[in-house]
Amino acid sequence: MxxxxxxxxxxxxxxxxxxxxxxxxxxxxxxxxxxxxxxxxxxxxxxxxxxxxxxxxxxxxxxxxxxxxxxxxxxxxxxxxxxxxxxxxxxxxxxxxxxxRLSEVIEITPGHARVQAGARISRLDDAARETGQELLMYPSTRQMATIGGFLAGGSGGIGSLRHGMLRDPGNISYVKVVTVEPEPQVIELHGDEIQKVQHAYGTNGIVVEIGLALTKATDWIHTAALFDGYDRALDFAIDVQQDGLDCYLLSAVERRFAPYYRKFGDYFPADRDAIFAMVAPEEMDRFRADVEAKGGRVSFAMTKTEIQEAGLQPAYECGWNHTTLQALKMDKGWTYLQVAYPRPFDPELVMRQMQRHGEDLFWHHEMARMDGEIQIFALPLVRYRGKDAMYDLIAELEEKDGCTIFDPHVVTIEDGGMKEIDDSQxxxxxxxxxxxxxxxxxxxxxxxxxxxxxxxxxxx
Amino acid sequence: MxxxxxxxxxxxxxxxxxxxxxxxxxxxxxxxxxxxxxxxxxxxxxxxxxxxxxxxxxxxxxxxxxxxxxxxxxxxxxxxxxxxxxxxxxxxxxxxxxxxRLSEVIEITPGHARVQAGARISRLDDAARETGQELLMYPSTRQMATIGGFLAGGSGGIGSLRHGMLRDPGNISYVKVVTVEPEPQVIELHGDEIQKVQHAYGTNGIVVEIGLALTKATDWIHTAALFDGYDRALDFAIDVQQDGLDCYLLSAVERRFAPYYRKFGDYFPADRDAIFAMVAPEEMDRFRADVEAKGGRVSFAMTKTEIQEAGLQPAYECGWNHTTLQALKMDKGWTYLQVAYPRPFDPELVMRQMQRHGEDLFWHHEMARMDGEIQIFALPLVRYRGKDAMYDLIAELEEKDGCTIFDPHVVTIEDGGMKEIDDSQxxxxxxxxxxxxxxxxxxxxxxxxxxxxxxxxxxx
Ligand SMILES: Cc1cc2nc3c(=O)[nH]c(=O)nc-3n(C[C@H](O)[C@H](O)[C@H](O)COP(=O)(O)OP(=O)(O)OC[C@H]3O[C@@H](n4cnc5c(N)ncnc54)[C@H](O)[C@@H]3O)c2cc1C
Ligand SMILES: Cc1cc2nc3c(=O)[nH]c(=O)nc-3n(C[C@H](O)[C@H](O)[C@H](O)COP(=O)(O)OP(=O)(O)OC[C@H]3O[C@@H](n4cnc5c(N)ncnc54)[C@H](O)[C@@H]3O)c2cc1C
Known part of the structure; x- marks a missing residue:
């Protein structure tokens, strides 16, 4: 080079x-x-x-x-x-x-959108909403991230508990890729071939256009439920997900994050563990009943407009890596990890991890779906004590707890999420x-x- | 007055x-x-x-x-x-x-001792041992405390998981009490009447002589088992107690106490939760097998002589209020509480309490028997944040968790352990x-x- x-x-x-x-x-x-x-x-x-x-x-x-x-x-x-x-x-x-600037929303048809890769996800989702539809999922960076960056660098996020991970079949229908040659070609990939550029960090072609599935829009209710005990919050989340409650986001955030959610005040007090969720309006009664049956209470439930008027973040900025961000902005001593839990998920493992790591790790968990099954992720805050300590921690979480770590402290695809070289890429x-x-x-x-x-x- | x-x-x-x-x-x-x-x-x-x-x-x-x-x-x-x-x-x-100085061991017969109230418990127990017998129980202050002080101010301790609380029928056979009058009388109380002076803080007569039951001596093995997860340590303790493992002490001490157990070094490392126990020698194989079946390991197992030669405290100074003492000596910011758990005991409640109180409370638990049933006590360290915070905490543990608090921040019998005025006293x-x-x-x-x-x- x-x-x-x-x-x-x-x-x-x-x-x-x-x-x-x-x-x-x-x-x-x-x-x-x-x-x-x-x-x-x-x-x-x-x-x-x-x-x-x-x-x-x-x-x-x-x-x-x-x-x-x-x-x-x-x-x-x-x-x-x-x-x-x-x-x-x-x-x-x-x-x-x-x-x-390569950001045209080319066409929105029933169940499908065609879009240029540089379009911001929020703009695309808003355009879909104008036709009564919405995206299957987006990262919590919906506002800033582009659809091409999500495809090439992301994995899933808000919506993933309803529609799986971005790479799951049917979510992306095609991509157009420009090659880096003296005479660039445009290659169109379909179906399983799309994996070749998915999460490839822009190392193998410039994605210029993407086709992706849409679903009927829902006016998700942004809501939080409070529980006295993080295991109770997790239990609740697992139960409603198993019972098929229709929601788009279900994030568990333990009480020690409360000070980082300053705007929320009593909606997320320091003596309660929170579930942030986006719930279908017709499911809110059931959600509320389930929360109460588990000894919790709903602290707020608002439409997106209401939540904006209340000066609060939407629920999708209360989960995934936005939770981490809230803390990192306020305390520079934090960093984080990305953890996938073994299935079936056991909240007691989390309680044990909490006990084991004390003040060194703060926890939040994301409910998702992968290969059709419930898959739980955590993005814990980690008190940074140097590289060696970080890798000891990773080894501990993997060996003791059977978790899989997507190491966010490395730059290569393989050392991070992918674990192995993807020959097709x-x-x-x-x-x-x-x-x-x-x-x-x-x-x-x-x-x-x-x-x-x-x-x-x-x-x- | x-x-x-x-x-x-x-x-x-x-x-x-x-x-x-x-x-x-x-x-x-x-x-x-x-x-x-x-x-x-x-x-x-x-x-x-x-x-x-x-x-x-x-x-x-x-x-x-x-x-x-x-x-x-x-x-x-x-x-x-x-x-x-x-x-x-x-x-x-x-x-x-x-x-x-009123400390004569009057007579030791099979199954029974007669002793003056001011005798140190250690001297009484040692005397019993010379006849192949031992006390049913003693406080962890065995070395310093007197038998009269134990009767009038204590409640149980080491041995309680085998023989119940001090007040349980049959443990004390009689007491002699001197009245405070111009012409003092000596009153002898038997059976249930003994309750009149038991835990009465020396407010109703001077106990001068006590008769109490002895049992066949055992050369208890002082041992510790280590677990990765405090719930696992508690689970283990409950299980062996339910299975009737013959032991005299079974204390669970969470890993954050490790720095306070300095002499123990690797016997109690900071990344493991400990069970300190006194186990019958013929039960040690079973104990060890049970520990390993639960994913733990035995870190030491010594006779009392061996443990003294190793320069370590006996196990009975690793539980009850001696655990608290180790910490209090090193960090003056701590105080403590006395907690009785609702039956049946649920280790998950403890994990929730640990999560809820974070760095404010460090936990250890004592396995005992009360009215013949398994009864778990905790003597958690509490980071002192003033009286109001203390009483908020007490209310929380009582109302939320169904625990009973024996308030150690008050001087009266009733506000502390007894809860109500004992009319017979x-x-x-x-x-x-x-x-x-x-x-x-x-x-x-x-x-x-x-x-x-x-x-x-x-x-x-
Ligand atoms: C607060 C916060 C929250 C987040 N939450 C989530 C989440 O919930 N889920 C999730 O998956 N990720 C999440 N992320 C990570 C990140 O936001 C997402 O991966 C996002 O989709 C990246 O989009 P972007 O447009 O910003 O990509 P960029 O950061 O600009 O690029 C990402 C990668 O894609 C490549 N790339 C960009 N455009 C193209 C293209 N057109 N063709 C080929 N390669 C391209 C880049 O070279 C780079 O390697 C989060 C990050 C932050 C900071
Ligand atoms: C480190 C530590 C660990 C402990 N562990 C335990 C434990 O495991 N279990 C437990 O129950 N307690 C425990 N305690 C509390 C205390 O040690 C015990 O209650 C002990 O039995 C008190 O005995 P003492 O001789 O020191 O009594 P003292 O403190 O001298 O007296 C206790 C009370 O009894 C009265 N009294 C004393 N002698 C007589 C008498 N002859 N007649 C009438 N009244 C009398 C006194 O007036 C006073 O009110 C512990 C305390 C400490 C500091």
Whole structure:
């Protein structure tokens, strides 16, 4: 990989494509939420791209891709920049391609949307709502994140307990990918093939268009239920999920988070454990009855409009990595982990973990569905005591508790969520990024010798 | 109650009975372990008796009792002075009668001991052991406490999971009580009548002699088992107790106590929850197997001689209020509570309490037997945050968890363990302490108008 490239010549060839080279832009667009991890923060905070381009059309994307290939310059794609693992930090400098202007909602039909990859998820979901439909799921960063970034860097989130993880069959119908070659092609992937670019961190082609399933819209009630005992809150969550209560979000947040939910005041007092949920309006009576049957009480229940008028966050900003964010903003001594629990889930394991780790870990749990089964995740806050302590903790959670950790303190796909090299992604990379220019250093599966060896200057 | 009395005349009349009036003696013998409670400490720390007498025979006790009655001077009895509620703090000055010289072990026969009230429990138990027998139970203050103080101020302890509480029928066979009158009588109480002076804080007569049951001696193995999870440790303890494992002590101590058990090092590491136990030698294999079946491991198992040679405390100083003591000595921010759990005991309630109270409460639990049933007590450490917070906590544990609190932050019998006035004790007080001179202020059941109204100077 070369680090010397002719930036002036590259810039000149961009034509009217929007471009920035000043330090302020570059600094801001070279980072994401990697600072959640002190380990990544040390590694990544000084890294910068050298040029920021912001194409507005697929033609412009292709033009940039062609230039990148001919100049053999590293290319990092960027959506909302809300990833947590430095996914869009350019490890080797080069060009940052910001896709947020490639944002057209192309078409919304019954049960389906076609959209350009750089569209913000909120805008897409709002557009779907205008047709009485909504997205199957979104990350809690709905407001900032793009649909392409979600596909390439995310996994699931709000809605996942109703519709499974993003990668589950039927959620994404097709993607269009631009290859990074002197003469870029557009490849369309369908069905299972979509996995080739899913969660690939933009290492194997530029996703420019996505088709995805929609469902009938529900005016979800944003609500919280309070319990005296975190095991009771978890028990409740498992029970209602098993009983098929129709909800879009079900997050358990233990009482020690209450001070971080300042706006909520008595809605989330420090002596109660909370369930934040988005519940179908016609299910609210049942929800309330179930809460009370388990000795809890509903502290609020509002429509999205009401919750906005009350000056509170919507419930989807009370779960998943937003819970973590509330705490991290207020106390820099925290970092976090991503934990998947063995099935069937046992709340007593959590109580034991709470006891074992005391003040070192604060817990919240997310109810989801995976392969059709109930799957519980946790994103605990972890008091940071250095890298060794972090890996001791990871080993403990894995070996003692049978949990699976998606390590958020590493930059590669494999060390994080994926655990192993996805051969089909690497095979696709040979096709879509033959020179190995895309997001270098983010996949262990790609080695320098795999790059196509042509003379970089043939077309330059 | 008069506070002016003729101390010189009183002293002169004592004859050859040992007496001290210097401040050092008085300060030391006016206090007990009330400093466990910051609330009591504020109330009691400056209180002093005015004269210390140390009778050596029942005759001398009677002589003091007569003088006290004639001089109408408050009288506070004192054994080892190891009570936790200021039981032997003279609230209204007067005479302290230290009974530790009235300490003859009168007779040991098969199954029974007769002993003077001021004998240290350790000396009595050791004497019983010389005949192949042992006490049914003792407080963890075995070394310091007297048998009379245990009867009048204690309730149970080591051995209680095998033989019930001290008050259970058959444990004490008789007591001899000296009345506080100008002409003191000796009253002998048997069977159920013994309750009249049991746990009466020395307010209704001077116990001078006690008969109590003995059992065949066992060379208890002092041992600890470690578990990963406090619920697992508790589960184990309940199970072995239900299965009738023969043990004399079974205390669960959660991992956060480990730093307070410094001498134990790896025998009680900070990442494990401990069971401290005294187990019958022939049961050790079963104990070990049960520990391992529950995923734990035995960290040591020693005879009493071995444990002394290893420089460690015996197991009976690892449970009950000795656990509390280890912590209090090292961190003055702690105080404690005494908690009885509803039956049947549910370890999950404890996990919920641990979660709810976080760093504010550290937990240890004592397995006992009461009315023949398994009864669990806790003596949690409580981070002291003032009186209001303490009473909020007590209310919470009682109302939410159905626990019964024996409040150790009060000086009266009724506000502490007994909850209600014991009419039979008050009736007996009218007989044994007709002028209301004994330990004034310690029972709500006694009011000034109950005192016999004779002229105090008739015999003076
Ligand atoms: C507070 C907070 C809460 C979060 N909650 C969730 C959650 O609930 N669920 C969840 O899954 N994640 C969550 N995340 C992580 C992150 O927000 C999501 O993964 C989000 O979907 C990323 O979208 P983005 O547009 O910001 O992507 P970016 O961060 O911009 O990019 C993510 C990755 O995708 C690549 N990429 C971007 N666009 C394209 C494209 N068009 N083609 C190919 N590759 C591309 C980038 O190179 C990068 O590797 C959360 C993060 C934060 C900070
Ligand atoms: C570290 C520690 C651990 C403990 N563990 C336990 C335990 O496991 N179980 C338990 O029950 N308690 C326990 N206690 C409380 C206390 O040790 C016991 O109650 C003990 O039995 C008191 O005996 P003592 O001789 O020290 O009595 P003292 O403190 O001297 O007196 C206790 C009360 O009895 C009265 N009294 C004393 N002698 C007589 C007498 N001859 N006639 C009438 N009244 C008399 C006194 O006036 C006073 O009111 C513990 C205390 C400490 C500090």
């Amino acid at each position: 070369t680090k010397t490239w002719n930036q002036a010549a590259f810039t000149a060839e961009l034509g009217k494509i929007r471009v920035h080279a000043d330090e302020k832009y570059l600094a801001a667009r070279s980072h994401d939420y990697f600072w959640y991890s002190p380990i990544l923060n040390d590694q990544l905070k000084d890294l910068r791209g050298e040029l920021l381009v912001m194409p507005q059309t697929v033609e412009e994307v292709k033009h940039v891709a062609s230039l990148v290939a001919r100049h053999r310059v590293p290319l990092t794609l960027r959506g909302g920049g809300t990833g947590n693992y430095g996914q869009c930090v350019p490890l080797e400098g080069g060009v940052i391609m910001d896709l947020t 690497i095979a696709f990379k040979k096709l879509a990024d033959p020179y190995g220019l895309m997001n270098p250093g983010k996949t262990r599966g790609w080695t320098a010798d795999m790059a196509r060896g042509e003379d970089p200057n043939t077309e330059n | 008069t506070k002016t009395w003729n101390q010189a005349a009183f002293t002169a009349e004592l004859g050859k009975i040992r007496v001290h009036a210097d401040e050092k003696y008085l300060a030391a013998r006016s206090h007990d372990y009330f400093w466990y409670s910051p609330i009591l400490n504020d109330q009691l720390k400056d209180l002093r008796g005015e004269l210390l007498v140390m009778p050596q025979t029942v005759e001398e006790v009677k002589h003091v009792a007569s003088l006290v009655a004639r001089h109408r001077v408050p009288l506070t009895l004192r054994g080892g002075g190891t009570g936790n509620y200021g039981q032997c703090v003279p609230l209204e000055g007067g005479v302290i009668m230290d009974l530790t 008050i009736a007996f007080k009218k007989l044994a302490d007709p002028y209301g001179l004994m330990n004034p202020g310690k029972t709500r059941g006694w009011t000034a108008d109950m005192a016999r109204g004779e002229d105090p100077n008739t015999e003076n």
